[in-house]
Amino acid sequence: MQNLTITAKDKKHSHQLEPKSMAIYQQCRIIEATNELDQTCYIFFYKDHYLNYVTEKKTTKTHSYVVDSFKKGITLPPSHPLFMTVVSSHPNIKKQNFSDLFKKLQKQYTLQETALIASYFESFIKKAQLANFIQSLFYKERRDGKLLSCYRILRIMKDFAPKRSLVDAFSRDMDFTKYEDLYKQGDASLLDKDPIYMENKLYANQHNNQDFQALCKFYQAQDRLEDVIAVHITHVIYTQETSDYDALKFLIEEHLGGENMLPVLEDLYRRGLTIMSLQQDLLAAYMAHERLEDVLTLISKHELHLQPAQSKQLTRVVKQRGITTDSIPNEGLQELIRTLFAAKDNQATEILHQAIASLLNDHNLSYIQEWAQPFRAITLAEPTLQKIDEMNRIAEDPNQQRKLGELYHEFHHPKLAIECMSFDMELREDDPKPVQWLAKLYHELGMNAEYKAYQQLYVDMVKRG
Incomplete structure (x- = not known):
């Protein structure tokens, strides 16, 4: 996979950020990345819209929106x-100071959304400062009579x-307690006017x-595919239902394209989706990519056929x-x-033969005999395994070195065969057969x-004989 990078501009300086993970949580997306100094940076989005990026401070709050996003939301790897x-x-982002960002937010979003977005940055701005800003938004709406x-x-x-x-002062205010009651009752007409509350x-x-289902319709209405x-990913991991898996696959193919299915399947598998259809789809994808x-x-792992x-x-x-x-x-x-034997593949015996030939590069006959034990009950494997058994049995027998050399040759190891035939030639000085083999x-x-x-020596020996 090609390495993803984001070019981040801070004043006159540009930095290359390498994304490591992304959390999707409610309306927010946060990408965790590292810069050239190996510092951790966080890139914030509100829905599809880029907000700002910040560099992690030395002390990270254990309770913050960033921590909650990666803990309570769905976290995705760069391959997803x-x-x-x-x-x-x-691919290119620009850093803003927070004063400019918050001014811009009030022009682009409702003040409720602006307050919510401001709360994202509690790890990077003093909480009191953020609370003062949110409070100023509250009083602005109050002055305009927007209760x-x-x-x-x-x-x-x-x-x-x-x-x-502020919370304590106005929580008991009659102007607001009536809304509190309506929210508790779940007044549909009121809640429809508060998409943030509804989504959360x-x-x-x-x-x-x-x-x-309601959340999916909510997102679709906002074109947040x-x-x-x-949320479909989270849902299918929870339900482990084939129907939910099929619905997710349809969304991926429709929105992201079928060519992007493999990393999705791998991600679902790592998350613990255990249904058979996923295993079969993942197997087919691995086969298609020749992995x-x-x-x-x-x-x-799953005894698939x-x-x-x-x-x-x-x-x-x-x-x-x-096969190596x-x-x-x-x-x-x-x-x-x-x-391959289980699938009754007619080339399974040939591949077993090739596998043994490869193992002979690094292992002795005793190891290969032990390695081959799982195939003892397979009838079609018997002829090949009998040859390994014979090789192991005659390996130390000086009178059987020619036979051993022939078997090594059969397993495509001419150098080992040469050792055997050379020994046999020394043992049988008048026999032209080992010379012919050499x-x-x-x-x-x-x-x-x-x-x-050796060819000339063989000819001479035959003439003398």
């Missing part, structure tokens, strides 16, 4: 398509700084299916890449061969001088 969508939409708007800002202040004197209420209860996908080790790990077409595809990938212990761990080789083996290795010498 939702993450890449946000980053690709904002309902005042009450909404008061609710934000209650959540942000419950001990603030539905978000907090999203595991309730009715509230989840990334948020629809985010052999991941295929084998998934098959082994390949369809005939998948078995053929797996065989094709194996043959293209070749460098590319596939020894346990992975076992799983690969077990899988000529053949050196010829296969492309060692022409040795090949010609």
Whole structure:
């Protein structure tokens, strides 16, 4: 995956930020990134709109909006398509001082939204300063006689700084207690005018299916499709239902494209989605991307069975890449061969043969005999395993070195075969057979001088005989 970077401008200086994770929580998105000095930075968004970026202070509050977002929201890795969508939409960002930001917010958003956004930055601005700003918004609406708007800002202040004197002073005010009662009663006409309250209420209860459906409709009405996908991810992990998984897949394919499905599947798998359809989809995606080790790990962990077409595809990938212990761990080789035999693949025996040839590069015959134990009950594997058994049995027998050399040759190890045939030639000085074998083996290795010498020796021995 290509490394994602964001160019951040601070006054006249530019910095390259490397995104590490992203939290989506209620109306906010926060990207955690690092700069060239390995300092942690946070990039804030309100819905789809960039707000500001800040550098983490030495002491991070354990209770703050940033901490809550990564704890209570959904956190995504950089490989996730939702993450890449946000980053690709904002490749260049600019840092603002908070005074300018808060002035701009009051022109772009309602004062209730401005108060909410201000509360995001409690880790980076003194809480008293933020509370004073929110309080100024409250009094501005009060001077204009907008009591309902005042009450909404008061609710934000209650959540942000419950001990603030403003909260205590106005919580018992009759102008506001009537709204408190209406909110408690769930007055639909009133709540429809307070989308922040509605979203937060539905978000907090999203595991309730009715509230989840309402939250999705709420996001769709605001054209917040990334948020629809985010809550669907959380929902399917909670329900573990195939129908919810299918709904999420449809959203991904429609909004992000089917080519982005693999990182989504991997993310769901890491989050603990255990349904069979996910495992099968992930297996198919790994097969399509020829990620052999991941295929084998998934098959082994969940005892999955390949369809005939998948078995053929797996065989094709194996043959293209070749079987080497460098590319596939020894346990992975076992799983690969077990899988192909289980799928009744007619090339399973050939691949077992290749696997043993690869193992002979680094392991002795006793190890390979032990490694092959899982295949003892497979009838089609018997001829190959019998050869390994015979090699192990005759390895130390001087009278069987020619046979051992022939078997090494059969497993594509001419150098080991040469050692055996050389020993046999010394033991049987008048026998031309080991000399003939040595000529053949050196010829296969492309060692022409040795090949010609043994070939001539063989001819001479035959003439003398």
